[in-house]
Amino acid sequence: MNKLIYKIKNRFFRMTKESDKQKKPNYAELIKYKNFIRKINNNFVLSFGAGRSGQNWFSKIFNSHQNWMGTCERFADYEAFYRYISYYNLPIDKQNFFNLLKLSSSRDMAKYQNTFISSPYFSFGVEELYKKLKPNYLIFHIRKPIDSIQSFYQKGWYLNSNDFMNNSPSIDITNSLYRSFSRIIPKNDYLDEWYKLSRIGKLTWFWTTTNRAIYSSFNKIKNVEKLFVKLEDVDQNYEMYEKLSERFNFKKKLKKKSFENVLNKSPNFEFDYAYKYKDWSKIEKKEFESIIEKNFQDYDKIKTII
Numbered sequence: 001m002n003k004l005i006y007k008i009k010n011r012f013f014r015m016t017k018e019s020d021k022q023k024k025p026n027y028a029e030l031i032k033y034k035n036f037i038r039k040i041n042n043n044f045v046l047s048f049g050a051g052r053s054g055q056n057w058f059s060k061i062f063n064s065h066q067n068w069m070g071t072c073e074r075f076a077d078y079e080a081f082y083r084y085i086s087y088y089n090l091p092i093d094k095q096n097f098f099n100l101l102k103l104s105s106s107r108d109m110a111k112y113q114n115t116f117i118s119s120p121y122f123s124f125g126v127e128e129l130y131k132k133l134k135p136n137y138l139i140f141h142i143r144k145p146i147d148s149i150q151s152f153y154q155k156g157w158y159l160n161s162n163d164f165m166n167n168s169p170s171i172d173i174t175n176s177l178y179r180s181f182s183r184i185i186p187k188n189d190y191l192d193e194w195y196k197l198s199r200i201g202k203l204t205w206f207w208t209t210t211n212r213a214i215y216s217s218f219n220k221i222k223n224v225e226k227l228f229v230k231l232e233d234v235d236q237n238y239e240m241y242e243k244l245s246e247r248f249n250f251k252k253k254l255k256k257k258s259f260e261n262v263l264n265k266s267p268n269f270e271f272d273y274a275y276k277y278k279d280w281s282k283i284e285k286k287e288f289e290s291i292i293e294k295n296f297q298d299y300d301k302i303k304t305i306i
Contacts, residue, residue, distance in 0.1 A: 036106035047118030049141035050210035052151035054231040062116035069108035079121035084181035126217035175209035208295035233304040
């Protein structure tokens with residue numbers, strides 16, 4: 001039944017103006033904006049997160065207003081490849097990826113005045129993306145580790161982790177090409193230990209590694225407005241939305257009911273069965289706690305700032 005509801009909601013959303021706004025432009029359209037000059041009233045928000053942390057929902061909040069364009073994973077294949085080459089430090093020229101984001105942000109601002117661009121695949125390139133794109137705002141999205149890992153599990157992350165047994169990333173033929181670029185593995189001596197972890201352990205390693213990279217980079221960047229968003233603080237929180245609306249000058253602020261319905265717009269549905277913390281084995285819980293303790297103890301230090 002949930003899958004049917006998901007399909008129905010997606011079909012209705014695809015018929016809306018907001019869905020039209022979010023359609024991926026091709027290169028022929030993007031290149032028209034190569035000479036766009038950003039003005040003082042054009043705002044550019046660049047959003048980072050480990051995934052399953054509310055970025056998709058936030059993009060739809062911004063996109064619900066006529067003076068903003070909000071997107072998440074607009075160019076998923078390119079973005080996943082960018083994270084892949086950034087994480088593994090591969091000698092591949094990234095300039096055209098930066099050009100793609102520059103053109104798309106120029107298009108957004110030319111048509112809608114402001115742009116919110118988000119992707120979990122930006123996570124290992126925070127500093128260079130900031131330098132190349134010069135956004136007005138950076139946002140770090142994070143979610144409780146247990147909730148995040150349950151969500152990754154339900155989305156099928158590392159479901160086929162036994163395929164990663166050649167001491168290097170491999171090609172995942174079970175779903176799509178971009179999945180091959182998104183499922184990173186350790187690139188150091190920890191790899192042997194990683195192989196022995198449960199799927200929960202592998203997901204905990206991913207969550208800590210990715211959030212640590214983002215948080216560390218955020219702390220290094222100066223002279224830009226940085227926002228920190230914990231999903232549990234803002235989820236369906238209308239007071240937080242009102243603060244967001246004031247800060248980013250949303251035109252035609254949403255009423256509470258409309259704001260709450262944003263969550264239902266083309267939802268990022270989780271198709272696998274839920275595997276809750278209460279059902280985890282003792283080994284899985286021990287791996288989770290140990291990896292959190294070792295790799296990323298900063299979650300409680302982070303406070304929502306909007």
